[in-house]
Amino acid sequence: MKPIVTITLNPAVDLTIEVGGLVQGGVNRAERAQLNAGGKGVNVAGCAADWGVPVTATGVLGRGNDGAFVELFAIKGIADRFIRITGDTRTNIKIADTTSGETTDLNTPGLVVDAECLKRVTAAALNAAKTGAIVVIGGSLPAGIAPDALVSLVATLNDAGATVVADTSGAPLKALLAAKGKLLPFAVKPNRHELEELVGRPLPNLDALVGAAQDIVLSGVRLVVVSRGEEGALFVTADEKLTARLPVIEALSTVGAGDAMVAGITTALAEDKPVEAIARQAVAFAAAKLARVGPHLPERTVVSALAERAEITRL
Helix, strand or coil: CCCEEEEECCCEEEEEEEECCCCCCCCCCCCEEEEEEECHHHHHHHHHHHCCCCEEEEEEEEHHHCHHHHHHHHHHCCEECCEEECCCCCEEEEEEECCCCCEEEEECCCCECCHHHHHHHHHHHHHHCCCCCEEEEECCCCECCCCCHHHHHHHHHHHCCCEEEEECCHHHHHHHHCCCHHHCCCEECCEHHHHHHHHCCCCCCHHHHHHHHHHHHHHCCCEEEEECHHHCEEEECCCCEEEEECCCCCCCCCCCHHHHHHHHHHHHHHCCCCHHHHHHHHHHHHHHHCCCCCCCCCCHHHHHHHHHHCEEEEC
């Protein structure tokens, strides 16, 4: 099994507050509150570690409040290669309405990161990826980092023999996919909204999503996964097109389900699984995560059973 490295340049401390029937403009009594280390790459690392894969996590953290991250990495056996800088990592507040099943996000500004810090993160990732790791670049970019900064990062990782999975959106994703050849990541995982933003037009049905995903594959990306919420996900390569889904599961928290899907994709790639098995594992990770708050999976047998139940439709 290949090791996994995750890169999170703009992580967050996630404060999840559960409320039964959120009343805007009124007083709400929280049923429960939970603080978790967060950020796409951190969430991927947590779920991948639960699956039993060796994981290294790097990125940028503020020295002032890294305790939740230190604790998470220690509990899960994740190698901590984060670069610490002065200041506090941002806090993102997530209000989970347990009555409606909806989550409201309040995201605060993050740290300001300079080019020198990015070089240190790149060096840490390269050191961990020397054995041909699967490298996940996840989330938004912090202030101080240009939207096209991921292009050179991906190129450097590709040169080192890594397999890069990019889960970002907006200007960074657009810049990344404008690159050519060896500058491109192996895989990307936009959701429907992010893919619509990328192509600049509505994608109202499955055929439209397939067409947009195929265009990305034709540019040189090997695997495009489009997450579709309760409808599962679309998986497109040069040779295969399929959807995978599981029955709707009652969710304790939808926060991080997309990141869990990336963890499923990444761990399946680390195990050299074919596309259908990647799809099954991806939707199983996402579904299993719905019953947990924070970057955690249930026992492996539970996730494997979900993967076997996944409904696969070849297109």
